[in-house]
Amino acid sequence: MDELAGDMIDGVWRALGEIEELAAARADGHEADPTDELDALRRHGCLSAPLRPDGAGFVYHYPARRALPVFVALGGADLSLGRLFEGHANALQLVSLFGHAEQKAIVRARVEAGALMGVWGADGRPPFAAHPTEDGTLRLAGSKRYASGLGAVSLALVPLTDAEGRLCLFLIDVDEPDRLDFSSWHMRGMRASRSGTFRFDGMEIPAGAALGAPDDYRREPFFMGGIWRCAAVQLGAIERIVRGLVEGLRETGRLDHPLQSARVGEAILAARDARLQVEAAARAVEGGEEAELAASLAVFARLRVESAGLAVIALAERGLGLSAFAEDHPLARPIRDLSTYLRQANPDAALLDHARRLSARLPEIFR
Ligand SMILES: Cc1cc2nc3c(=O)[nH]c(=O)nc-3n(C[C@H](O)[C@H](O)[C@H](O)COP(=O)(O)OP(=O)(O)OC[C@H]3O[C@@H](n4cnc5c(N)ncnc54)[C@H](O)[C@@H]3O)c2cc1C
Known part of the structure; x- marks a missing residue:
């Protein structure tokens, strides 16, 4: 090193x-x-x-x-x-x-x-748009929503689907406080993510702000495959909640009760399962596995982390009871944040699409 x-x-x-x-x-x-x-x-x-x-x-x-x-x-x-x-x-x-x-x-x-940089993909209403001007620049319109790091992110990558359906990326300076709108972020958790809407109306950027060629952004394994990083961050909160469940039960002398021990066991199983999937996905995406297979493994790791997270939250709340709902309980914020952050785009489609892809490659994933 x-x-x-x-x-x-x-x-x-x-x-x-x-x-x-x-x-x-x-x-x-x-x-x-x-x-x-x-x-x-x-x-x-x-x-x-x-x-x-x-x-x-x-x-x-x-x-x-x-x-x-x-x-x-x-x-x-x-x-x-x-x-x-x-x-x-x-x-x-x-x-x-x-x-x-x-x-x-x-x-x-x-x-x-x-x-700090960010990637702001989710379209607001009206959606993000870019119109060529006579002097060769692009005039922007519309907005991106659920954009995290508003006011903290100063350079953002912003995707746009062009008239031919290709996905183009732009590198845009977003250090403009007047364009931030936090009013759309009234979420139960992830309050410190500084998420909200960024309005692009009237901004002009040079045509050279395009990052790569159209559809480069869609290239795997880093497009869908990049979700392994999000899953790894969520995994951290899952493991934290499992630790908090064990500590809470130990402090109240309830850890050895068989039903509480069973809850702890289920929580550890879910967290370990999620960790193994995230580790495998990270190795596949960053370590040179075939691109489409690596992307599918990352999407499945995300889905396993989601189900593990939901299970661990339910086990911790059931095991610790009302005390875990106090706003100053050490697990209150991680639970609130995780239950919000687990809601990522279209989990149903992710399952169906990658079930189809992986079912054609069973010999490679069961090796
Ligand atoms: C804390 C946080 C920070 C974020 N930061 C960013 C960011 O910086 N940049 C960014 O681009 N995005 C960001 N996002 C947004 C994120 O990428 C997703 O766009 C968002 O979380 C989608 O959540 P959703 O529940 O609306 O998804 P949806 O896709 O609406 O899913 C909700 C449910 O509907 C189902 N569903 C979806 N489509 C259909 C359909 N057509 N028919 C029937 N059912 C359907 C899904 O399977 C799911 O059950 C952030 C999100 C969070 C929580």
Whole structure:
């Protein structure tokens, strides 16, 4: 391991220590501002940890064995922060894969100066649109919703489906406070993810803001396959809730009751199962497995994490009882955040589509 990488790994764990303390202090049901936690990531060099300098630009270098423990630990400490860091890593990987030299140089300089990135895909009403102008720029309209990191993210990757149905990506400077709209984010959890709507109406961007060619973004294993990072962050919260269940039962002297022990056993089984799937998906996506197969494994890991998360939340609430519903209970925020963050796009279609794909490849997955 080179010295620089060693420093950054240490930095991540120092930042995590600070973030755990901050998150514990915010366990009051009114947490909404991740500024201090993001500063901890910045100060300890975590935002540029996935970058390996390459000329004036960079390549994304965040092997699963290094990245996975960080995503899991962040998710366990503060799920909103994990979500923000996961989106940042996703954006850096896409710029590394598809960006041109100038875009990579800009992104590297901005991120080394502390910029947070995001990927804002979900369309608002009216949806995001880009119209060519006579002077060769693109005039933007519409909005993206459920965009996390509003006001904290300063560079976003924004996808657009063009008239031919191709998916195009744009790298856009979103450091514009007047365009942020938090009013659509009245969610029970993930309040500190700073999510909401970003309005693009009237913005102009150069045509060179396109990242890669149309449909590059859809290339596997990093399109659907990238969901393994989100699943790893969620896994961190699942394991945290299992630990909280065990600690809570031990403190009240109820751990050895057979029915409570059975609950703990079911929770550990679900969490371990989720972990094994996420680890396998991370290895497949980042480690060179055939692209379509790796993407399917990542989608299935996401679905297993979802079912494991829902099961563990139910077991913890049933096992701990009313005390776990107090707003200042240590598990109240992780449960509220996880039950919100588990709602990712179209789980039914994900199951059907990848069941069909994987059923044609059973010899490869049962080897
Ligand atoms: C904390 C948080 C942060 C986020 N940050 C970002 C971000 O930065 N960028 C971004 O792009 N997105 C972000 N998202 C949004 C996320 O990517 C998804 O778009 C969103 O979570 C979708 O959730 P949904 O429940 O509306 O999904 P839906 O797809 O509406 O699913 C809801 C239910 O309906 C079913 N369903 C879906 N379609 C159909 C259909 N046609 N017919 C019948 N049933 C259907 C599904 O299977 C599911 O059961 C974030 C979400 C969260 C929770």
